[in-house]
Amino acid sequence: MGATKTEHFTDIQNEIAILAKALGHPARVAIVEYLLSVNTCICGDIVNELPLAQPTVSQHLKELKNAGLIKGTIEGTAICYCIDEEGIQKLQNYFGHITTQLVIKKSTCC
Amino acid sequence: MGATKTEHFTDIQNEIAILAKALGHPARVAIVEYLLSVNTCICGDIVNELPLAQPTVSQHLKELKNAGLIKGTIEGTAICYCIDEEGIQKLQNYFGHITTQLVIKKSTCC
DNA sequence: AATATTAATCGCAATATTGCAATATTAAAA
DNA sequence: TTTTAATATTGCAATATTGCGATTAATATT
Numbered sequence: 001m002g003a004t005k006t007e008h009f010t011d012i013q014n015e016i017a018i019l020a021k022a023l024g025h026p027a028r029v030a031i032v033e034y035l036l037s038v039n040t041c042i043c044g045d046i047v048n049e050l051p052l053a054q055p056t057v058s059q060h061l062k063e064l065k066n067a068g069l070i071k072g073t074i075e076g077t078a079i080c081y082c083i084d085e086e087g088i089q090k091l092q093n094y095f096g097h098i099t100t101q102l103v104i105k106k107s108t109c110c
Numbered sequence: 111m112g113a114t115k116t117e118h119f120t121d122i123q124n125e126i127a128i129l130a131k132a133l134g135h136p137a138r139v140a141i142v143e144y145l146l147s148v149n150t151c152i153c154g155d156i157v158n159e160l161p162l163a164q165p166t167v168s169q170h171l172k173e174l175k176n177a178g179l180i181k182g183t184i185e186g187t188a189i190c191y192c193i194d195e196e197g198i199q200k201l202q203n204y205f206g207h208i209t210t211q212l213v214i215k216k217s218t219c220c
Numbered sequence: 221a222a223t224a225t226t227a228a229t230c231g232c233a234a235t236a237t238t239g240c241a242a243t244a245t246t247a248a249a250a
Numbered sequence: 251t252t253t254t255a256a257t258a259t260t261g262c263a264a265t266a267t268t269g270c271g272a273t274t275a276a277t278a279t280t
Contacts, residue, residue, distance in 0.1 A: 004236090004268065008161040009136035013143070017136040024131030025238085026119035033123070036211045044256055051118040056239050058258055063237095077247050077256045085212055092205040099202045101146045102195055114238065114266090135268085154226060166269050168228060173267095187226045187277050 019091050022067030027052060028060050032069060035083050043078035129201050132177030137162060138170050142179060145193050153188035 006014050023029055027050060034049050035042075047057045061081060064070040068087040073080045116124050133139055137160060144159050145152075157167045171191060174180040178197040183190045 004135060004137075006136055009140055013136040013139040016139050017134055020130045020132075020139070021134030022130075024127055024134040025114060026116055026123040026127040027114075027238095029123040029126050029130070030119055032208070036208060047257090052238095053240050054257075055241080055259080059238080062258085074246090077254090079257065083212060088205065088208055088212060092209045095198065095202040095205055098142070098146060098198055102193060102198060105146075137268095157227090162268095163270050164227070165229080165271080169268080172228085184276095187224095189227065 015090070016094055018067050019069065019087055022064050022069050023091075025060065027057070028064055028069075031057075031060060031064060032083065032088075035070060035081060041073075041080040041082050043075065043080050046081065125200070126204055128177050129179065129197055132174050132179050133201075135170065137167075138174055138179075141167075141170060141174060142193065142198075145180060145191060151183075151190040151192050153185065153190050156191065 009017075023032070030050060031046055034046060038045075044054075046061070047054050050057055052060075061070065061072070065072055065084075068084055068090075070081050070087075071084045073082075119127075133142065140160060141156055144156060148155075154164075156171070157164050160167055162170075171180065171182070175182055175191075175194075178194055178200075180191050180197075181194045183192075
């Protein structure tokens with residue numbers, strides 16, 4: 001035990017969980033916000049921006065990338081990271097959908 | 111090590127991380143979806159709905175409650191759980207905001 | 221009062237995450 | 251080609267999460 005029983009849930013539930021989990025750490029939220037705030041397609045400035053060591057940041061970047069929230073392009077020795085719009089869109093759409101359901105059945109609950 | 115360095119991040123980053131983390135498990139996504147789909151304010155039916163044992167579900171409910179995504183009201187021997195609109199709204203607003211930023215600086219990135 | 225019913229808590233094992241120092245990899249620059 | 255740079259990977263310690271059986275707590279019901 002200790003491992004998530006993903007096989008019991010729907011694809012969408014698992015997908016949302018993966019995306020949400022990727023944002024389930026303040027450092028990763030900070031990375032996404034930083035990428036949004038920067039005009040140019042910055043690279044390892046992220047390490048300087050965050051109060052974490054380089055390997056730790058690298059690890060967080062990897063997780064965000066695996067989840068589909070950011071993309072990375074090699075550019076010489078540097079790597080250009082930027083937001084993966086698709087992942088963000090999926091989350092936005094999901095919460096939009098959920099909020100709609102909420103509005104519909106408002107006040108039928110405790 | 112092993113513990114998240116929350117003190118280095120902003121309150122909002124931490125708050126979003128807590129909310130996202132709560133949805134970072136398919137069972138908890140499933141619970142939220144179930145609560146949205148049910149008209150009446152059900153209680154322990156969640157246990158029957160999910161492929162998990164009662165203590166495990168109870169644990170997930172606790173986490174969702176701590177994060178502010180659901181509420182629980184005691185109703186006799188049963189407990190009535192339902193969506194906490196505030197938590198959902200916060201996520202929706204956050205992603206709405208992020209998506210807006212994305213649209214603004216579209217194509218300035220890789 | 222005795223008994224069911226509902227849900228939380230405890231305690232544990234298995235596994236995952238966080239964070240970093242040290243090291244490896246890769247490609248530009250000298 | 252050696253050096254420098256930017257990142258990734260490895261390996262490890264500390265901690266957190268997941269899941270469940272057993273138990274407990276609290277309230278209805280009989």
